[in-house]
Every structure is written in structure tokens, then in C-alpha cells.
Amino acid sequence: xxxxxxxxxxxxxxxxxxxxxxxxxxxxxxxxxxxxxxxxxxxxxxxxxxxxxxxxxxxxxxxxxxxxxxxxxxxxxxxxxxxxxxxxxxxxxxxxxxxxxxxxxxxxxxxxxxxxxxxxxxxxxxxxxxxxxxxxxxxxxxxxxxxxxxxxxxxxxxxxxxxxxxxxxxxxxxxxxxxxxxxxxxxxxxxxxxxxxxxxxxxxxxxxxxxxxxxxxxxxxxxxxxxxxxxxxxxxxxxxxxxxxxxxxxxxxxxxxxxxxxxxxxxxxxxxxxxxxxxxxxxxxxxxxxxxxxxxxxxxxxxxxxxxxxxxxxxxxxxxxxxxxxxxxxxxxxxxxxxxxxxxxxxxxxxxxxxxxxxxxxxxxxxxxxxxxxxxxxxxxxxxxxxxxxxxxxxxxxxxxxxxx
Amino acid sequence: xxxxxxxxxxxxxxxxxxxxxxxxxxxxxxxxxxxxxxxxxxxxxxxxxxxxxxxxxxxxxxxxxxxxxxxxxxxxxxxxx
Numbered sequence: 001x002x003x004x005x006x007x008x009x010x011x012x013x014x015x016x017x018x019x020x021x022x023x024x025x026x027x028x029x030x031x032x033x034x035x036x037x038x039x040x041x042x043x044x045x046x047x048x049x050x051x052x053x054x055x056x057x058x059x060x061x062x063x064x065x066x067x068x069x070x071x072x073x074x075x076x077x078x079x080x081x082x083x084x085x086x087x088x089x090x091x092x093x094x095x096x097x098x099x100x101x102x103x104x105x106x107x108x109x110x111x112x113x114x115x116x117x118x119x120x121x122x123x124x125x126x127x128x129x130x131x132x133x134x135x136x137x138x139x140x141x142x143x144x145x146x147x148x149x150x151x152x153x154x155x156x157x158x159x160x161x162x163x164x165x166x167x168x169x170x171x172x173x174x175x176x177x178x179x180x181x182x183x184x185x186x187x188x189x190x191x192x193x194x195x196x197x198x199x200x201x202x203x204x205x206x207x208x209x210x211x212x213x214x215x216x217x218x219x220x221x222x223x224x225x226x227x228x229x230x231x232x233x234x235x236x237x238x239x240x241x242x243x244x245x246x247x248x249x250x251x252x253x254x255x256x257x258x259x260x261x262x263x264x265x266x267x268x269x270x271x272x273x274x275x276x277x278x279x280x281x282x283x284x285x286x287x288x289x290x291x292x293x294x295x296x297x298x299x300x301x302x303x304x305x306x307x308x309x310x311x312x313x314x315x316x317x318x319x320x321x322x323x324x325x326x327x328x329x330x331x332x333x334x335x336x337x338x339x340x341x342x343x344x345x346x347x348x349x350x351x352x353x354x355x356x357x358x359x360x361x362x363x364x365x366x367x368x369x370x371x372x373x374x375x376x377x378x379x380x381x382x383x384x385x386x387x388x389x390x391x392x393x394x395x396x397x398x399x400x401x402x403x404x405x
Numbered sequence: 406x407x408x409x410x411x412x413x414x415x416x417x418x419x420x421x422x423x424x425x426x427x428x429x430x431x432x433x434x435x436x437x438x439x440x441x442x443x444x445x446x447x448x449x450x451x452x453x454x455x456x457x458x459x460x461x462x463x464x465x466x467x468x469x470x471x472x473x474x475x476x477x478x479x480x481x482x483x484x485x486x
Contacts, residue, residue, distance in 0.1 A: 046426060047424075047425075047426045048425065048426030048442070051424070051425065051426065116457075119453070119456075120453055120457065122450060122453075123446045123449040123450060124446055124450070127446070
């Protein structure tokens with residue numbers, strides 16, 4: 001059960017502004033990048049935290065703090081006593097993904113080495129840029145002492161983190177877990193690398209599924225969810241925000257960066273997630289697409305949705321991409337988009353795919369152009385939605401969420 | 406390199422430690438690094454600053470002996486003279 005949500009995104013600090021502003025048609029992309037311009041680290045973190053954490057970990061810490069507060073976990077966030085967690089701390093897991101890790105730290109410290117010599121490189125370099133730093137920071141701040149690690153699967157990392165945390169709880173290794181993803185790669189080197197592979201939109205516009213789409217727009221941010229085992233959550237009287245109902249994951253084994261064009265492996269991930277949730281295509285009221293705004297992803301994803309849901313059914317399900325409003329948050333994307341999906345199920349408002357105006361004849365699904373529209377539960381009960389995440393390397397992840405009843 | 410006075414070194418050490426997180430008012434000669442939540446990683450950074458600005462090399466073994474802010478200031482001043 002999901003009991004807490006937290007996000008820092010180009011649409012602001014908070015899970016609610018993410019969905020509200022997106023549903024109102026606000027786009028957080030400025031000058032071809034989705035920066036968290038409203039995020040001022042010093043407003044949320046101590047001097048020590050700001051100094052010791054790369055930006056991606058700072059974002060993870062703030063998103064997690066919001067999620068834990070919403071779950072009503074009474075943590076002593078600024079002191080050393082991690083008081084009053086609702087479970088044995090050793091039974092609370094923490095999985096925070098990142099695609100790249102602390103690249104800003106790598107760049108800064110490499111400059112130091114070149115300009116001032118190897119001896120002047122900061123001892124905080126490694127603990128800042130290691131990809132597990134976000135998970136470690138969240139664990140330490142709140143005293144979470146169960147299984148804790150980062151997951152590394154590029155742009156599907158955030159979704160893998162949620163799936164992994166779900167399995168941790170289902171397997172009985174934890175009663176609760178904090179799961180999410182964080183990314184901060186809006187650096188000169190980050191742009192240079194993605195530009196060099198011609199992945200980024202030269203026009204700086206994220207318009208997934210539109211015929212004019214020409215690449216993704218890089219964004220930064222973090223998302224975190226508090227997951228609790230159902231009976232434990234109900235016993236302590238937690239407010240249930242929704243449910244991670246299903247998880248499926250496969251790999252393309254095809255190409256380093258291009259998706260398998262038939263969408264078959266991605267479709268299998270969706271089918272696995274549906275089966276895991278015990279639902280069928282007819283139950284799906286909404287799909288939060290990976291929708292990167294690249295030619296290849298959006299075509300392969302459309303193929304995967306048709307293959308897994310059936311072409312006729314797929315055409316009747318509203319599909320929108322959060323990346324149209326915030327860009328591609330890489331390792332944070334899956335977590336932030338999971339949050340947007342849960343908020344969509346809670347508010348019954350489906351945000352549109354911003355900028356989607358010129359349909360691609362090959363991509364003939366309902367990508368929710370224009371304005372937000374009401375979400376209609378497909379079969380009477382709590383509404384069910386899919387969130388997709390795919391990644392360089394050939395990772396495919398589908399998560400199925402059920403809204404609170 | 407001009408020789409720094411103990412007072413100058415003390416002011417610089419306090420400034421550096423304050424930038425690491427603790428409240429400046431708590432950083433006195435008698436304050437222990439433990440009470441200031443200054444750990445070994447912070448002390449390595451302090452040693453880098455000291456080497457860069459005063460040419461004083463502090464090794465890991467030197468740092469382990471330091472318990473208070475005053476200990477650090479005195480060691481640096483002694484080596485800098």
C-alpha cells in the first residue's frame with residue numbers, strides 16, 4: 001500500500017504541485033531543460049547536508065522527507081534520534097535509484113585535480129558521487145535500517161526501485177520501504193554526452209507521440225514513495241493513497257540505446273505486471289506512458305501497448321506522458337511518474353500530453369491532447385493504471401497501480 | 406610564505422569548521438570535534454586547507470591525535486612557525 005508521496009520536479013517542490021500544475025497545462029521546461037528552479041537546498045537541508053550531498057541526493061532527501069511526513073512517520077528529521085518509526089527500523093527498507101549518480105561532483109572534483117593537483121581532491125568526492133549515496137542519505141536521515149541500496153538501470157531505475165521494494169515487502173523481508181529515484185545531470189558534461197548521441201531535442205521541446213517529436217528534454221528531480229504491507233498499514237490506521245498492484249520487468253537484449261522496435265519485450269513487461277496485479281486490459285483506466293519524445297521510443301511504446309492490451313482496447317485508454325511537462329528525469333522518471341499516476345487515480349483527473357498537436361499516423365492511440373479530462377474507472381471498482389518505464393540498455397518496467405477505494 | 410600568527414590560524418580554522426556545518430558560536434578552542442559533529446572526512450578537508458594556505462602537511466596519524474579545536478590550532482601554529 002502506498003501511504004506517502006514526495007517529489008521535487010521542474011513543476012515545484014511537492015507531489016501535489018507536480019500533478020496539479022501538469023493537469024492545468026503548466027510546463028516546467030525552460031530553455032530546453034527541466035530544472036528544479038523552485039528548489040533551494042538551504043531551505044530544506046542543513047549546512048552539513050548541503051555540503052556533504054551531491055544535488056541528486058539532496059533531491060532524494062527532500063522528496064523522501066515529504067513522503068515520510070505524509071505517511072505520518074514521526075521522524076526526528078533534524079536530530080540524531082530517529083524516533084517513532086511505526087515499525088522495527090531493521091524491517092524498513094530503502095531503495096533509491098539514480099541513472100547517473102553525482103555527476104556534478106565528478107566534474108567539480110575532476111576540475112580540482114586538474115587545476116590544483118590530486119592531493120586537493122575532496123575526501124567527500126566518492127561519498128557524494130557514488131550511485132547509492134541517495135539511498136544512504138535517506139536511510140541515515142530517518143534511521144531506516146532494513147535492506148538499503150541504489151538500483152542502476154538508467155531511465156527505468158525509479159520504476160525498478162518501486163518494483164524491488166514491492167517484492168521486498170511481499171517476500172516478508174520488510175514491513176515497509178521507502179522507494180524512489182533521483183537525478184541531477186543538468187551539467188555541461190551531462191548535456192555534452194546526451195547531445196553527442198543526438199538523444200536530446202534540438203528544438204528543446206518535449207512533445208511525446210507528436211509527429212514533430214525530435215528527442216527528449218533532460219530534466220532533474222526526485223520522487224519517493226512510502227510503501228507499507230497492507231495489514232500493517234491498516235492496523236496502524238494509515239491513510240491509504242493507493243496500491244502498487246503489479247510489477248513486470250523484461251529486457252530487450254537488442255541494442256545499447258535503441259528499443260526493440262516491435263515492442264515485444266516491453267509488451268511482455270506490461271503483461272507480466274497486469275497478471276501480477278490480477279487485472280486485464282479491460283480494467284485499465286489510464287496509462288502513464290514512458291513517452292520520451294524520441295522517434296524510436298514513442299513508436300516502440302505504442303507498439304508495445306497495442307501488443308499487450310490489444311489494439312482495439314489500447315485505442316480506448318487515455319495515455320499521457322509526464323515528460324511533456326517536466327522533461328525526462330532519467331533515473332528519477334519512473335518514481336516521479338508513479339507519483340503522477342497515483343495522483344491521477346486519486347484526483348480522477350488525467351493530465352494531457354502537453355504540446356501534442358500533430359498526430360503521427362503510425363501512433364494511433366489516444367494521447368490526451370489539449371486539456372485534462374476526467375478519469376473514469378473502467379469496471380466500477382477503484383481505478384487501475386499502468387506506468388511504463390524503459391531505458392538505455394534495454395530495460396523494460398511496467399507498474400500497475402490501483403487507486404484507493 | 407609569510408608566517409601566520411596563532412590568532413590568524415585560529416580564525417581561519419574556525420571559519421573553515423563553520424563552513425562544514427556547526428554553529429560558529431559553538432566553535433571554541435575547548436570544543437571537541439565530536440561535540441561539533443566534525444568527523445574524519447571533515448578533518449581531511451581541514452588538512453587540505455591548511456596545507457594549501459600555510460604549507461603545513463598534516464598526516465592521518467597527526468589528525469587522529471586531535472581532540473579539540475585548540476589541539477588543531479596549536480599543532481598547525483607549531484608546524485607553521
